[in-house]
Amino acid sequence: MPEETFVIAGASLAGAKAAEKLREEGFAGRIVLIGEEKRRPYERPPLTKGFLTGNDPLDQAYVHEESWYGDNRVELRLGEAVTAIDRANHEVRLAGGERIGYTRLLLTTGASPRRLDVPGARQDHVHHIRSADDSERLRAALISGDRRVVVVGAGWIGLEAAAAARGYGNDVHVVEPEATPLHRVLGPELGQVFGAVHRRQGVEFTLGDGVAEITETSVLTNSGVELPADVVIVGIGAVPNTALAEEAGLEVDNGVLVDAALRTSDPDIFAAGDVANAQHPLLGRRIRVEHWANALNGGPAAARSMLGQDVAFDQVPYFYTDQFELGMEASGDWAGDYDEMVYRGKDPSAYVSSDSDDLEFIAFWLSGGRVVGGMNVNVWDVTGDIQALIRSGEPVDKARLADPDVPLSDLAT
Incomplete structure (x- = not known):
């Protein structure tokens, strides 16, 4: 009988963790992990966090030691791309034309930065952040601290890049078409908090405006504002x-459609990570998650599914960020579907409207009295309790939810 071969297209975090789980679960067949980049699999959060800021070496981002794969x-x-699937x-x-047979195939091909479709958007001083090479190139452009930096997009990537750029001492200006940073993700109230954090560090904002053109020395907005720019960072999804x-x-x-077991419309092909649009058992709808935790946990879940195990991937979406003095973790996916x-x-x-330095709180998004999302800012060791509240699906006592003296663990029972 021929040896079973599991092929993983995408040498990403999800792909590497899937390979690891296959071996942990006792799979003895052939595993082929194929990646277009020339680097072995690494985690992407450091590309806009510790590595970009200069605090952490890139070596810390690798998923496994180099020897792990052979062992x-x-x-x-590496440095090879899967160009076609012959189902x-x-x-x-x-x-290069080589063909590799598979018993099961896992797609962990990830996502690519959305590009600006304006004149000048392809110039060398315009940066996107997706790969380690991208982050290295951008850090080299920022490290001198004497650059005029324009960031296009006040989402997570844009704000983390803005914080890193400002940390080197550069002049930083963020352009965002919404009324506040993170407006679509968090809403105006908490978007203002993130805006205030950045403004206190000297970051400037042009809000309610978009980009019309990028020249060699400036960014021109739709309303006619001209912003000097030596470096342009695009973070628009x-x-x-x-x-x-x-x-x-x-x-x-909007991704490869998979069921709760991360299986595609072909029973021998699976997908995980950024590329997968999965039916989520807990949320009761489809969801495509681009955050680190989804890749970290989705790869192993797909591996178990490939082995024929009973899998229902219902991980509560999780995200974290560090920007200046703000450290945050968020759980849930309310997608605008909340009423309180x-x-x-x-x-x-109070932090937005005064000189208060008090930036410790937990925000909860509720729908019909149930917690559908939670975000802890400079408050730690509560993620498990917040996720338990989301999982419970039961209405909560809002007065007790707001009371710091009531343990969160008491509310999820």
Whole structure:
């Protein structure tokens, strides 16, 4: 009987963790992990956090030691791209023409930065952050501390890049079409908090405006404002890398469509990480998550599913960020579907409207009295309790939810 071969297209965090889980679960067959980049799999958060700020070396971002792949009989094929899937013959084709047969195939192809479609957007001083090479190139442009930096987009990537750029002493200006930073993600109240954190560090904002053109020395906004720019950083979202799946005839819609077991419309092909649009058992709807924890946990879940185990991937979405003096963790995915907010601790509006340094609170998003999301700012060791509240699906006593003297663990029972 031929040896079973599991191919993983995408040498990412999700792909590497899937390979690890396959071996942990006793899979003895062939594992081929194929990646377009020439670096072995690494985690991406440091690219806009510790590595970009200069606090952490890139070596800390690698998922495994280099020797791990050989020691665990994982064939790591770097600098190669899977260009086609032959579903009928259970083969993938590489860019050089080589064909590799598979018993099961996992797609962990990730996402690519969304590009600005304006004149000048392809110039060398315009940066996007997706790969380690991108982050190295940007850090080299920022490290002198004497640059005029314009950041396009006040989402998570844009704000983290702005904080890193300002940390080196550069002049930083953020352009965002919404009324506040993070407006679509957090809403105006908490968006103002993040804006205030950055303004206190000297970051300037042009809000309610977009970019019309980028020249060699400036960014021109739609309203006619001209911002001097030696460095431009674009952080306006990401697009899932679905071309491979789409050309193979798999079902695709804002990602590769998978069920709760991370299985695609082809029973022998699975998808995990940024590229997967999964049916979420807990939320009762489809969701595509681009955050680190989804890749960290989704890869192993897909591996178990590939082995025929009973899998229902219901991880509560989780995200974290560090920007200046603000450290934050967020759980849940309310996607604008909430009707009330409750704060535990001081209302953060005091931080926005005064010189208060009090920036410790937990924000909860509620829908029908149930907690659907929670964000702890400079408050630690509560993520498990917040996620338990989300999982419970039960209405909560809002007065007790807001009371710091009531343990969160008491509310989820």
